[in-house]
Amino acid sequence: MHLVVCAKQIPDPDTPPSAFKIDEASNSVIPAPGISPILSQFDGIAAEAALRIKEAGGDDAKVTVISMGADSARAAIKQVLAMGADEGVLLNDDAFEDGDSYTTAKVLASAIRELGDVDAVFCGRQAADWDMGQVGLLLAEELGWASAIIAKDISYADGNVSVQRVLTDGFETVQMALPAVMTVSNEFGEPRYPKLPQIMAAAKKTVTQYSAAELGLDAADVGASGSRLKIEKLFIPETDSNVEFMGGDTPQEQAAALVQRLQADKLI
Amino acid sequence: MSHNILVIGELDEGSASATTLELLAGASEIASGGNVSVTLLGVGASQAVGACAGANTAYASDDAQYDDFRGDQWISAIQSAVESETPDVILVAQSIVGRELGPRLSHKLGTAVAMDCVSISDVDGSIKATRPCFGGNAMATYGFSTSPAIATVRAKSFEVTEGGSGPTTSTELPAASQSRTEIIATEAATAEGLQIQDATVVVCGGRGLGDAEAFGEMESIASAIGLDKAAVGASRAAVDLGWYPPSQQVGLTGKVVTPDLYLAVAVSGASQHMAGCSGSKTIVGINRDEEANIWSFSRYGIIGDYKQVVPALIEELKKASGN
Ligand SMILES: Cc1cc2nc3c(=O)[nH]c(=O)nc-3n(C[C@H](O)[C@H](O)[C@H](O)COP(=O)(O)OP(=O)(O)OC[C@H]3O[C@@H](n4cnc5c(N)ncnc54)[C@H](O)[C@@H]3O)c2cc1C
Numbered sequence: 001m002h003l004v005v006c007a008k009q010i011p012d013p014d015t016p017p018s019a020f021k022i023d024e025a026s027n028s029v030i031p032a033p034g035i036s037p038i039l040s041q042f043d044g045i046a047a048e049a050a051l052r053i054k055e056a057g058g059d060d061a062k063v064t065v066i067s068m069g070a071d072s073a074r075a076a077i078k079q080v081l082a083m084g085a086d087e088g089v090l091l092n093d094d095a096f097e098d099g100d101s102y103t104t105a106k107v108l109a110s111a112i113r114e115l116g117d118v119d120a121v122f123c124g125r126q127a128a129d130w131d132m133g134q135v136g137l138l139l140a141e142e143l144g145w146a147s148a149i150i151a152k153d154i155s156y157a158d159g160n161v162s163v164q165r166v167l168t169d170g171f172e173t174v175q176m177a178l179p180a181v182m183t184v185s186n187e188f189g190e191p192r193y194p195k196l197p198q199i200m201a202a203a204k205k206t207v208t209q210y211s212a213a214e215l216g217l218d219a220a221d222v223g224a225s226g227s228r229l230k231i232e233k234l235f236i237p238e239t240d241s242n243v244e245f246m247g248g249d250t251p252q253e254q255a256a257a258l259v260q261r262l263q264a265d266k267l268i
Numbered sequence: 269m270s271h272n273i274l275v276i277g278e279l280d281e282g283s284a285s286a287t288t289l290e291l292l293a294g295a296s297e298i299a300s301g302g303n304v305s306v307t308l309l310g311v312g313a314s315q316a317v318g319a320c321a322g323a324n325t326a327y328a329s330d331d332a333q334y335d336d337f338r339g340d341q342w343i344s345a346i347q348s349a350v351e352s353e354t355p356d357v358i359l360v361a362q363s364i365v366g367r368e369l370g371p372r373l374s375h376k377l378g379t380a381v382a383m384d385c386v387s388i389s390d391v392d393g394s395i396k397a398t399r400p401c402f403g404g405n406a407m408a409t410y411g412f413s414t415s416p417a418i419a420t421v422r423a424k425s426f427e428v429t430e431g432g433s434g435p436t437t438s439t440e441l442p443a444a445s446q447s448r449t450e451i452i453a454t455e456a457a458t459a460e461g462l463q464i465q466d467a468t469v470v471v472c473g474g475r476g477l478g479d480a481e482a483f484g485e486m487e488s489i490a491s492a493i494g495l496d497k498a499a500v501g502a503s504r505a506a507v508d509l510g511w512y513p514p515s516q517q518v519g520l521t522g523k524v525v526t527p528d529l530y531l532a533v534a535v536s537g538a539s540q541h542m543a544g545c546s547g548s549k550t551i552v553g554i555n556r557d558e559e560a561n562i563w564s565f566s567r568y569g570i571i572g573d574y575k576q577v578v579p580a581l582i583e584e585l586k587k588a589s590g591n
Contacts, residue, residue: 013403017539017561020405029402101371102380128540130401130408131520132383134371141375146448147339149368162452168364168523169515172336173453185521186504187514228380232396233409239546243553243566254570255580258552259588261568267529267550268469268493268585 001061001156003050004121005085006108006139007043009069009076010129012036020236027234029129039076041191042124046184047080048191050122053156054084062086064115068096068107074207081202082194088207089115095212095219100227105138107222110215112143120161121181125150133183140181148174152187269393270302274355274416276346277320278365279335282312284319284434286465287361287423292322292434294426295359298388298395306434307349307441309334309342320434325353333444336451339368341444343376348441350377350416357395358418359388366420374418381418382410384520386425403520404539404546423465423524424547458515459499467499469529472518472545475505476534476555477574483512485578486533492585501525503535519544534574537562554578 012035019032031037047065054061065080067073068091077088091107099107112118121140126133133149140147152171153164161180164173166187194202212219220226244261246254262268273295277288288306295304306323308316310332317326327349334341342365350358358373360366362384374381382397386407389396395417398409464470471493473486483500490498502512504519518525520543530548534555535541542565545551553562553569554577563569570577 011402013540014538015405017405017564020402022406027408029406100380102375125521128403131403132401133367134374134381134383137368137371138375141372147368147372148449150364164453166514167454169458170454170456172451172455174449175452176449186508228374228412228414229382230411230413231408232411234401235407236405237400237407239564241564241566243563243569246568246570251570251572251576251580252584254572255577255584258568258570258581259584262529262550262552263588265550268497268588 001054001057001119002115002117003054003061003063004112004115004118005043005047005050005063005065005080006121006123006135007047007065007067007076007080008040008127009037009067009073010040010127012038013128022234022236024234027231037072037075039079040124040127040129042126042128042184042186043076044079044191045186045188046122046124047083047085049151049154049182049184049188051084051192053120053154057156064089066091066108066111068104077207078202079194081205082199083192084198087205090207090209091215092209093211095223098224098227099222100229101132101134101138102228103222103226105135105142106226107215107217108135108139109142110217111210114210114215119178123181123183125183125185136181136183143179143181146176146180147182148176148180149183150185151182152185154182269390270300271298271357271390271395272302272353272355273299273304273357273359274349274353275304275306275323276358276360276369277306277308278361278363279308279310279312279316282316284308284316285361287363289321289428290424290426291359291361291421292320293428294388294421296322298357298390300390303353305349305353305355307346309345309441311335314438314440317438318434318436321432323434326435326438327441328438329441329443331443336454337365338447338449338451339372340449341447342369343373344445345441346373347376352439356416358416360418360420362420362422370418370420377416379414379416379418380412381420383420385419385421388419388421400543404543424526457513459513461495462499464499464501464516464518464525465523467497467525468527469493469498469531470501470518470525470527470545470548471498471531471533472501472503472535473506473512473533474503474535475509477506477511480511485582488582489531489578489585492582492589494589503541532562533578535562536560537565
């Protein structure tokens with residue numbers, strides 16, 4: 001069985017709002033000094049899901065991690081390799097830059113076709129930078145595969161996957177035949193934390209790089225020029241802060257002051 | 269410029285959902301004279317279109333198979349409405365349905381979708397969609413180079429103008445086709461009583477509570493205010509620790525709530541959390557950190573240890589309500 005994890009390198013979403021800056025001219029985020037980019041957390045959980053299926057499936061299962069991005073995305077690939085993935089693929093080409101979810105899915109789909117024998121793809125439910133949450137589904141559509149999103153639990157038996165999904169008010173388990181794409185949510189649980197020997201071993205694993213041409217893609221169909229959704233303006237919303245702290249020497253006095261205000265404002 | 273807008277509606281216990289009505293209200297403004305149509309799928313759909321104020325035409329199927337959402341089944345039904353309406357804009361809620369339908373439908377129609385939008389507007393005849401990104405730290409406005417422009421819209425983004433009724437008849441959509449995914453089990457997991465989306469007061473507990481038991485105290489605050497008004501939510505950090513059910517999570521990947529009063533207890537106020545509650549009328553924080561991000565959104569605050577503040581608050585609330 002060949003499982004693929006799609007992984008993205010993103011600015012750390014825990015960057016404090018005070019350090020979060022954008023460049024309005026290029027509609028992009030300025031990397032916060034001293035804060036390293038990270039593997040999008042949901043993608044780490046997707047890797048965990050794939051590795052658990054691999055481990056349950058025996059020795060012939062293989063996990064490949066794919067990332068589309070700049071050379072720096074190798075760090076995200078290495079992290080998933082350290083978790084236990086077998087091989088890495090970096091999709092790197094200037095032509096891929098500034099694409100939308102559609103062009104991203106198109107490039108990932110080409111790479112998955114290139115690998116040839118893939119049975120299942122695992123993505124995070126959304127990348128914690130643009131928060132779009134659609135690459136996994138678009139990838140499934142590009143490949144013509146079945147899909148299930150926002151997984152809490154995934155199990156495999158006899159060519160089928162059972163996916164427990166998080167709904168608005170509960171859970172649902174769906175079953176579908178492979179090949180399929182699944183997106184994984186935080187309810188799945190924490191990803192494993194690689195130890196030093198695994199990190200060392202990951203450095204020796206192969207990472208194959210592909211350009212647009214090597215995937216048979218025309219530069220005009222990918223990246224900014226192939227995008228269907230065009231970002232026109234990126235800005236930081238204003239928050240008006242006028243907090244009034246409750247005075248008082250004791251919690252009782254503070255609580256009384258708060259209740260008084262809430263009553264005056266007819267909130268309770 | 270006028271626009272033909274198709275709203276993909278959802279049913280909630282047999283009636284058009286609150287968000288469907290919001291989308292229709294928004295659509296009739298943006299349409300500026302163009303046609304607004306709605307689709308509803310599932311038991312009661314053809315009756316429920318009657319309440320879809322803002323829609324000029326309706327498409328419905330009462331087939332019970334649509335009650336449990338399966339993307340491929342819904343898309344084939346919706347495609348036939350798209351063929352007869354040829355909308356240039358399609359709106360769907362950022363719900364568990366919309367999160368899947370938006371991308372899949374966009375691909376089927378050879379176009380794009382902007383997810384989780386909070387405003388849709390017409391600028392010189394073209395549709396622009398504005399949405400939070402980077403967890404709410406930034407906002408982005410998008411245009412579309414393909415048509416129709418599809419957007420999933422966050423709850424409470426449009427206001428429902430009271431009154432009015434919907435179409436009296438609907439065109440029947442085909443019954444559900446075969447699905448590639450089979451639902452083999454479902455499990456309900458919601459808190460009893462008032463739902464957080466419907467409450468006028470939401471008491472939200474965060475990781476700083478330290479344990480699951482402390483959520484009992486959040487429930488005591490809610491009952492001191494009145495369980496007809498108040499419900500308890502949780503931050504993702506608290507949900508991930510297993511202290512409260514996922515159905516109660518507020519935020520970007522949880523629920524969006526807009527109560528009159530949002531009381532955040534031991535919640536830091538991360539942008540991804542605030543994405544689910546910043547539309548509340550009044551936000552109040554209880555936090556021991558003077559520098560917490562929650563203060564940027566709060567009207568009132570108590571700096572202190574919740575373990576001391578919350579019992580005092582419960583007592584004062586009880587006094588105030590005369591219990
Ligand atoms: C893509 C993405 C999506 C996300 N979606 C969501 C979402 O939907 N909802 C969500 O909530 N989060 C979401 N998050 C996570 C979010 O970024 C924060 O990590 C999370 O909201 C933090 O939860 P918290 O405030 O409870 O915990 P913390 O940030 O740990 O804050 C705990 C707070 O408690 C205070 N505290 C501690 N002890 C006490 C005490 N004794 N008395 C008083 N105060 C005390 C501390 O000062 C601190 O401010 C998402 C993150 C990402 C990357």
